[in-house]
Amino acid sequence: MLPAPTLPIPTRPMRLGLFYGSTLGHTAGVACRLAARLGPAVARTASVAGLTAGDLEGYDALVLGTSTWYLGALQDDWERFLGQLERADLRGVPVAFFGTGDQDGFPVTFVDAMGRLRERVAGRGADVRFGVSDDRRYDFGASRALLPDGRFCGLALDEDNQSALTDERLDRWAAQLGRELRLPREPARPRSRTLRVVGRVVDAGAFVERAAVRALRGAPIAR
Numbered sequence: 001m002l003p004a005p006t007l008p009i010p011t012r013p014m015r016l017g018l019f020y021g022s023t024l025g026h027t028a029g030v031a032c033r034l035a036a037r038l039g040p041a042v043a044r045t046a047s048v049a050g051l052t053a054g055d056l057e058g059y060d061a062l063v064l065g066t067s068t069w070y071l072g073a074l075q076d077d078w079e080r081f082l083g084q085l086e087r088a089d090l091r092g093v094p095v096a097f098f099g100t101g102d103q104d105g106f107p108v109t110f111v112d113a114m115g116r117l118r119e120r121v122a123g124r125g126a127d128v129r130f131g132v133s134d135d136r137r138y139d140f141g142a143s144r145a146l147l148p149d150g151r152f153c154g155l156a157l158d159e160d161n162q163s164a165l166t167d168e169r170l171d172r173w174a175a176q177l178g179r180e181l182r183l184p185r186e187p188a189r190p191r192s193r194t195l196r197v198v199g200r201v202v203d204a205g206a207f208v209e210r211a212a213v214r215a216l217r218g219a220p221i222a223r
Ligand SMILES: Cc1cc2nc3c(=O)[nH]c(=O)nc-3n(C[C@H](O)[C@H](O)[C@H](O)COP(=O)(O)O)c2cc1C
Pocket: 021, 022, 023, 024, 025, 026, 027, 028, 067, 068, 069, 070, 071, 072, 073, 075, 100, 101, 102, 103, 106, 109, 110, 111, 112, 159, 160, 206, 213
């Protein structure tokens, strides 16, 4: 197992860009909750929908999140963004990844898109060693997001089946990124009540939409 990477001590405050693709709102909600934990280093949190290559450039580090769709595919906004990604200059930029998925419904493509996104971003010359996770509390068969040593290449979250673990996972991962990326202060639990309420509203909206999708697919509706 490779040792955790650590950046040199920065000479000025780090500026992170946190970008995500989200169809029903799960990944968007998680991104808000993560941004609150990472603190003031996060200069921008945004969906990649409608962005261009230049929007990803100029940060000291990136944190990128995607859900997985259609049996292992990238989330649609990321899929549409791929042409822009191919133009982005990410040489040497530290990047960490997070992904949402459904290990019960899609056990052999669990959070595959996180692995796919990492492959694309590594292809742009970025340093993708950051945010590797050793959490083993999942039950699935296969994932493209696994590294050869069995760890996930980033933070895997399952809002469909393990939402009760998400806060703890975010706390630990934010603290890990704080160490690896030398963020200005130890990330803390979000104090802003407004951000917590926004996160819950996004999650509730996502549940309603997900229930509708499952009803259309004839699957049982599970929280
Ligand atoms: C049609 C459909 C296909 C999906 N395919 C996968 C999949 O292959 N792997 C996986 O881990 N999750 C899969 N999921 C689950 C979603 O990734 C999960 O619900 C995620 O939290 C959605 O996040 P979002 O609302 O941010 O897009 C699928 C969900 C649906 C409805």
